Amino acid sequence: xxxxxxxxxxxxxxxxxxxxxxxxxxxxxxxxxxxxxxxxxxxxxxxxxxxxxxxxxxxxxxxxxxxxxxxxxxxxxxxxxxxxxxxxxxxxxxxxxxxxxxxxxxxxxxxxxxxxxxxxxxxxxxxxxxxxxxxxxxxxxxxxxxxxxxxxxxxxxxxxxxxxxxxxxxxxxxxxxxxxxxxxxxxxxxxxxxxxxxxxxxxxxxxxxxxxxxxxxxxxxxxxxxxxxxxxxxxxxxxxxxxxxxxxxxxxxxxxxxxxxxxxxxxxxxxxxxxxxxxxxxxxxxxxxxxxxxxxxxxxxxxxxxxxxxxxxxxxxxxxxxxxxxxxxxxxxxxxxxxxxxxxxxxxxxxxxxxxxxxxxxxxxxxxxxxxxxxxxxxxxxxxxxxxxxxxxxxxxxxxxxxxxxxxxxxxxxxxxxxxxxxxxxxxxxxxxxxxxxxxxxxxxxxxxxxxxxxxxxxxxxxxxxxxxxxxxxxxxxxxxxxxxxxxxxxxxxxxxxxxxxxxxxxxxxxxxxxxxxxxxxxxxxxxxxxxxxxxxxxxxxxxxxxxxxxxxxxxxxxxxxxxxxxxxxxxxxxxxxxxxxxxxxxxxxxxxxxxxxxxxxxxxxxxxxxxxxxxxxxxxxxxxxxxxxxxxxxxxxxxxxxxxxxxxxxxxxxxxxxxxxxxxxxxxxxxxxxxxxxxxxxxxxxxxxxxxxxxxxxxxxxxxxxxxxxxxxxxxxxxxx
Numbered sequence: 001x002x003x004x005x006x007x008x009x010x011x012x013x014x015x016x017x018x019x020x021x022x023x024x025x026x027x028x029x030x031x032x033x034x035x036x037x038x039x040x041x042x043x044x045x046x047x048x049x050x051x052x053x054x055x056x057x058x059x060x061x062x063x064x065x066x067x068x069x070x071x072x073x074x075x076x077x078x079x080x081x082x083x084x085x086x087x088x089x090x091x092x093x094x095x096x097x098x099x100x101x102x103x104x105x106x107x108x109x110x111x112x113x114x115x116x117x118x119x120x121x122x123x124x125x126x127x128x129x130x131x132x133x134x135x136x137x138x139x140x141x142x143x144x145x146x147x148x149x150x151x152x153x154x155x156x157x158x159x160x161x162x163x164x165x166x167x168x169x170x171x172x173x174x175x176x177x178x179x180x181x182x183x184x185x186x187x188x189x190x191x192x193x194x195x196x197x198x199x200x201x202x203x204x205x206x207x208x209x210x211x212x213x214x215x216x217x218x219x220x221x222x223x224x225x226x227x228x229x230x231x232x233x234x235x236x237x238x239x240x241x242x243x244x245x246x247x248x249x250x251x252x253x254x255x256x257x258x259x260x261x262x263x264x265x266x267x268x269x270x271x272x273x274x275x276x277x278x279x280x281x282x283x284x285x286x287x288x289x290x291x292x293x294x295x296x297x298x299x300x301x302x303x304x305x306x307x308x309x310x311x312x313x314x315x316x317x318x319x320x321x322x323x324x325x326x327x328x329x330x331x332x333x334x335x336x337x338x339x340x341x342x343x344x345x346x347x348x349x350x351x352x353x354x355x356x357x358x359x360x361x362x363x364x365x366x367x368x369x370x371x372x373x374x375x376x377x378x379x380x381x382x383x384x385x386x387x388x389x390x391x392x393x394x395x396x397x398x399x400x401x402x403x404x405x406x407x408x409x410x411x412x413x414x415x416x417x418x419x420x421x422x423x424x425x426x427x428x429x430x431x432x433x434x435x436x437x438x439x440x441x442x443x444x445x446x447x448x449x450x451x452x453x454x455x456x457x458x459x460x461x462x463x464x465x466x467x468x469x470x471x472x473x474x475x476x477x478x479x480x481x482x483x484x485x486x487x488x489x490x491x492x493x494x495x496x497x498x499x500x501x502x503x504x505x506x507x508x509x510x511x512x513x514x515x516x517x518x519x520x521x522x523x524x525x526x527x528x529x530x531x532x533x534x535x536x537x538x539x540x541x542x543x544x545x546x547x548x549x550x551x552x553x554x555x556x557x558x559x560x561x562x563x564x565x566x567x568x569x570x571x572x573x574x575x576x577x578x579x580x581x582x583x584x585x586x587x588x589x590x591x592x593x594x595x596x597x598x599x600x601x602x603x604x605x606x607x608x609x610x611x612x613x614x615x616x617x618x619x620x621x622x623x624x625x626x627x628x629x630x631x632x633x634x635x636x637x638x639x640x641x642x643x644x645x646x647x648x649x650x651x652x653x654x655x656x657x658x659x660x661x662x663x664x665x666x667x668x669x670x671x672x673x674x675x676x677x678x679x680x681x682x683x684x685x686x687x688x689x690x691x692x693x694x695x696x697x698x699x700x701x702x703x704x705x706x707x708x709x710x711x712x713x714x715x716x717x718x719x720x721x722x
Contacts (some may be wrong), residue, residue, distance in 0.1 A: 012393020013082060014386065015039065016332035017416040019304070020325065023357050024339040024459045027316045031338060033325055034306035037077035043329045045072040045310065050322045050337060051449050052698070053422035053442030055382040056433040059611055059698055062422050063446060064335070067323065075309050077329060082394050082415060083266075085218035086300035087208035088252055090262030092122065095238055096170065096198035098230035103166040105227070106182075106275050108293070109156045111220035111404035112137040118209040118217045119164070120226070125201040127210040131194060133166065134209075134217065140164070140179055142192065150192035152179055157186075161224075161275040165233075168194070182275055207268070207296035215265075218298035220404040224274045225292060228256070244292035247271050247284055247548055249521045267302040267410050267525065269295040271548030273541070283546045283553070297402040301395030302525060303414040314340055320348060320456040322355070322445055324422070334385070335422050337438060342456045349454040350475040350718040353445070357413075358460040358485040358516060360438050361526050364417040366397035368426070375428040384423040394418065398528050399537040407530060407538030409548075414524040430578045431614035432695060440612060440695065441480035444507065447697040451711055453720065460490055464518060468493045474502065476717035479568075481508040481612075481694045482620075485516045485526065486557065494567055501682040503717035506568035507710075509672065509691035510535075510620035513564060513572055515557050517547035529554025533652050535575055535620075558628070558652060566629030569677045569685040570622035574670035576647030580615025580692040582608035583638035583674060594635050594676055597712055603705035606638055612695025616706050621647075621672035622689040625662070631677040631685065640672035640690065686713050 018035035025031050037043060047070035052063035095101075107119055116134035123129045131144040135156055142149040156162065160181050167176040173195040180187040206226065207219040228239040237256050245253035247270045252262035271284045274293035284291035320342045324335040339355055342348045367388040379386060388396055394416050400408050418424070420438045427434035435442075448455050456474070463470055464487050471477050477497060483506070491512060498504040513534070517527040530536040531545030534556045547554045557564065564571030582605040589598060607616025617640035624630040649669035653660045660666055672689035679685070696706040715721065 013391045016329050016334050018336050019416045020336055020338055024341055024462055025314050026341045027314045027343050030311050030313050032308045032311045035309050036080035037329055038079055041077055042074040043077045043327055044074045045325055045327055048324050048326045050324050052446035053439035054433050055384050055423035072312055080306040082304045083214045084301045085298045086266040086268035086296045087215055088206040088262055088264045090204045091260045092202050092204050093200045095228055099170055100231050101168045102229045105164050106224040107162045108222040116217050117219045121205040121209050122202055123210045124199050130196045144194050149175055149194045150190040152177055152188045152190040154186055154188040219296045220298055222293040222295045243294045244288040266300040269409055273543045277543055282543055285551045302412050339457050339459050341458055347473055349456045351455045352471055352474040352477045353455045353457045354479050355459045356480050356483040359482055360420045361411045361413050362398045362485045363437055364397050364411050364419055365394055366399050378428040384425050385421040387418045410525050410527050412525040427578045433611045443694045443697050444480055450702045463493050464489045468496045471497050475719050476503040478505040479507055481691050483511040484513045486512050498683040498685055499681050503684045506687040507694055509622050510572045511564055512557055512567045515554055515560055517549035519549040531555030532559050535650055563628035565625050568687050569630050569634055569675045570624050570673055570687045570689045572650050573623040574621040574647050574649050578613045578619050579644055580610055580613030580618025581640055581642040582615050583617050583640050585638045586636050588635050589637040601705040601709050607696045607706045609699045610696030612692035616693045616696035617672040617690045618692035620691045623671050623673045624675050631679055634675050634677040636673050637676055638674040643670055
């Protein structure tokens with residue numbers, strides 16, 4: 001890479017950053033650290049335990065502790081770049097031995113510019129292209145060796161399918177090109193001269209052009225059915241790369257005689273509609289040939305594939321908890337979090353904290369566009385990390401759009417997740433600290449520390465893979481502030497746990513909401529399809545509601561027959577700005593069977609304070625609903641009031657402009673409810689119904705009504721003495 005190119009790339013990511021090959025490990029297991037720095041010299045690394053992750057000077061500030069015996073030493077810094085943009089590569093050994101070769105494909109543009117977007121490029125082992133077929137906003141062209149072979153003057157239209165054909169006469173060098181739109185509105189022919197020799201070491205690249213610095217000229221659009229025939233359209237097939245095969249993987253299947261299979265890089269979207277889709281089927285498994293397209297994007301990113309700087313082993317005596325690798329180089333610093341589980345098959349505490357890492361991944365590197373003066377001031381004054389609005393070269397979140405207007409379906413942990421850092425700020429314009437996700441959940445982690453309540457820690461990913469066995473035997477399992485994204489395996493485990501007598505504490509809002517897919521074939525990534533409805537950042541395209549990684553229907557768990565109330569007794573009901581209000585106790589909360597929860601809690605307005613939006617009941621609110629699965633006999637202990645004008649009920653509750661599913665006025669569905677359920681198997685559920693609840697725990701040095709209420713519940717659920 002040239003110095004100019006390297007400088008440009010370095011502005012795309014923080015001056016010092018990194019990621020780990022895993023988010024959790026047990027004693028005896030190893031973790032690999034991968035870093036990048038734009039400054040020469042050494043990087044020092046040591047492991048810290050992370051408690052409070054809130055940098056707000058009005059609170060206790062960030063609280064980390066060095067871990068004895070885990071000073072990882074220093075290592076030489078190096079610059080490592082994240083190469084964004086998806087593409088494919090297939091071998092072509094022996095493919096162009098016929099006197100005439102006909103290459104055909106189908107192409108659907110979603111975003112074209114004046115600069116070229118690569119459709120196909122044949123390149124040797126040295127990466128030098130023999131020829132490249134590309135598209136711009138004004139036409140199609142073939143280039144070879146820096147020379148233009150032909151131009152085809154046609155204006156490709158967005159989301160229109162085109163059939164393209166390249167005919168190479170290998171003896172005369174004549175090249176003929178045909179393009180037609182499948183809607184019958186456009187057609188063009190062109191020709192030129194190109195003499196080139198087939199090479200067995202060559203590869204066919206799709207959707208990007210190989211160059212010395214990696215890959216360039218990425219396509220924002222779809223490709224389908226790349227075929228090579230001998231002589232004519234009716235000639236024998238030499239290669240047929242059928243993208244409808246192995247949709248759940250990154251493999252490219254050649255159904256031709258030579259089996260020239262290929263591979264995709266950076267996870268372009270599969271399970272998307274192709275030129276044959278007619279609306280008769282919505283699931284790609286039912287009609288795979290209708291889903292024989294792949295959608296490529298210039299900003300796709302799966303695995304950074306950075307080289308490992310060091311590995312370290314989790315000591316046998318290290319307590320389960322939240323940790324981080326702290327990197328230091330001069331004035332630059334970064335902390336990369338990870339979790340330590342108890343040794344396999346053991347439990348070192350009665351209470352298990354479930355870290356919402358799937359949700360952290362879904363929001364990873366969320367570019368919100370809110371980097372205003374207030375945010376800049378707060379970042380500077382509090383010394384907090386910056387995110388994707390500053391550094392745009394590490395991929396984005398499932399809440400962002402690709403440049404061509406499609407939503408980001410995938411998010412990976414095999415890259416620096418800038419939003420998953422102690423102190424990271426999401427908002428700066430509302431009362432409190434403006435934290436969400438990982439740093440916001442530090443309020444709860446520090447609360448356990450302050451109350452001397454021992455916990456074991458696991459993650460969503462661990463629960464997905466190990467299921468009920470991982471949590472069975474704990475007296476209580478506790479979530480953080482926003483356990484939004486889940487697989488069927490995690491829901492199965494949590495539901496079975498509480499039904500079998502376990503005590504479950506859901507301490508957030510908008511939990512168990514979106515269904516996601518993960519896959520052993522593509523580890524470290526999750527997929528979301530925002531089908532049908534719900535509070536969503538973008539809408540899934542027609543016919544694309546089924547997840548590519550597992551073939552299951554995506555969207556809301558509620559639309560999949562598993563509303564959040566079945567898991568946590570309450571479910572998403574209303575949302576507004578990042579503002580918090582308070583709860584008022586109900587008459588039922590004074591019943592002797594539940595009054596112990598409020599022993600010593602004298603607040604008339606419970607939680608009218610906090611570091612998240614200024615109140616315990618805010619931002620995203622959950623309510624009980626028997627029709628959606630709230631357990632029979634659930635007691636509503638308290639209900640929120642006083643929400644501002646920005647709050648509205650969620651769209652899945654609305655049938656028309658005035659009618660809701662329940663029949664209640666829409667404004668009445670804007671409420672958070674603290675619920676307590678006793679299940680037939682002896683288990684209990686305690687749910688707080690709001691994302692901002694945990695932000696009230698640290699208020700007044702952790703001495704307040706919300707903190708006191710939770711302590712009674714946790715000690716009762718965990719079998720601990722008060």
